[in-house]
Amino acid sequence: MSIIRHIKHLAWAAVVFTAASCSQDDDNDFHFTDTTVPGSASSAATSRIEVPKLKDGNLFVAHWTREGNDSVMTYCLEYDRSKFHSRWVAFRFDGNTRDKSVSRKSYDIKPQYPADPVLKKLLSSLGSSQYIEDDASFNGYDHGHLCASADRLYSRKGNDNTFYMTNMSPQIGNFNSYYWVTLENQVQRLGRNEKFADTLYVVKGGTIEDGQIIRKVANNRMAVPKHFFMALLKVKNGVYSSIAFLMEHKDYGYNRGNYAPLSVMAGHAVSVDELEEKTGIDFFHNLPNIVEAPVEQQCSPSAWGIQ
Numbered sequence: 001m002s003i004i005r006h007i008k009h010l011a012w013a014a015v016v017f018t019a020a021s022c023s024q025d026d027d028n029d030f031h032f033t034d035t036t037v038p039g040s041a042s043s044a045a046t047s048r049i050e051v052p053k054l055k056d057g058n059l060f061v062a063h064w065t066r067e068g069n070d071s072v073m074t075y076c077l078e079y080d081r082s083k084f085h086s087r088w089v090a091f092r093f094d095g096n097t098r099d100k101s102v103s104r105k106s107y108d109i110k111p112q113y114p115a116d117p118v119l120k121k122l123l124s125s126l127g128s129s130q131y132i133e134d135d136a137s138f139n140g141y142d143h144g145h146l147c148a149s150a151d152r153l154y155s156r157k158g159n160d161n162t163f164y165m166t167n168m169s170p171q172i173g174n175f176n177s178y179y180w181v182t183l184e185n186q187v188q189r190l191g192r193n194e195k196f197a198d199t200l201y202v203v204k205g206g207t208i209e210d211g212q213i214i215r216k217v218a219n220n221r222m223a224v225p226k227h228f229f230m231a232l233l234k235v236k237n238g239v240y241s242s243i244a245f246l247m248e249h250k251d252y253g254y255n256r257g258n259y260a261p262l263s264v265m266a267g268h269a270v271s272v273d274e275l276e277e278k279t280g281i282d283f284f285h286n287l288p289n290i291v292e293a294p295v296e297q298q299c300s301p302s303a304w305g306i307q
Helices: 003-021 117-125 156-161 173-191 262-268 272-279 289-295
Strands: 030-035 059-067 070-080 085-093 142-145 168-171 199-206 213-217 222-225 227-236 239-248
Touching: 059 117, 059 156, 070 156, 085 173, 085 222, 142 173, 168 173, 168 222, 173 199, 173 227, 173 239, 173 262, 199 222, 227 272, 239 262, 239 272, 239 289
Parallel strands: none
Antiparallel strands: 030 059, 059 070, 070 085, 085 199, 142 168, 199 227, 213 222, 227 239
């Protein structure tokens, strides 16, 4: 498919999705959920560039907010019921979502980490209850955001959406707060820099396949990933470029007052192609093949301000 035809296809899909698939639930969360049925209405949402290829049997969930007359996707995810954990979360920084208009959700609001209401509705329709409940204990691990709270500061509802349990992953405290956060901060700087990218597409996650976890928590249900990853794709003036990161989930020795420097992140940089081999996830597959193939071979940390 040519790039022009691809862009027209995405634009048409977005119109259909907004008109036919967005609905308002009780808490003003605009969303769409569906199982991965070929030809279903979910194809409009899953055709977005940031959305990886879905694995058979997993569930697709998207969270939306109303911004003026537009419905904006806060983030979407692929949920693995057998692991009680999202396989990935995906979102973008663009003209609708790069602004910093609100602060982090107040710690006084309880539950701090609610069960995902969209997932609950979907599972209920399937006669299942395979979700993690409000504020469930991670047995000493942090409730680590996948889509970070600071990634979604464009609206109050958008930020609140990041606290759902489907967006949480059990993370070692020092890894979450003083190591992984260094890479997250850089991605936020780049995503909010219009000179760097017109749109920055982000996919984050932790490895949850058999043999890729440390243990299970939350009553021996939820996988603790052995590695965490990011896949990044930017477009600027019609030109695409990418990079990915894969890092072992461990305590690297950094702590409060001694955050990991950005330079150490270069040691975790890989191409998107390599990350696909390590995780089994097909990232950015909605790009035309003529664009996807060369772009996903790239790995230049310095081009992403990491050196």
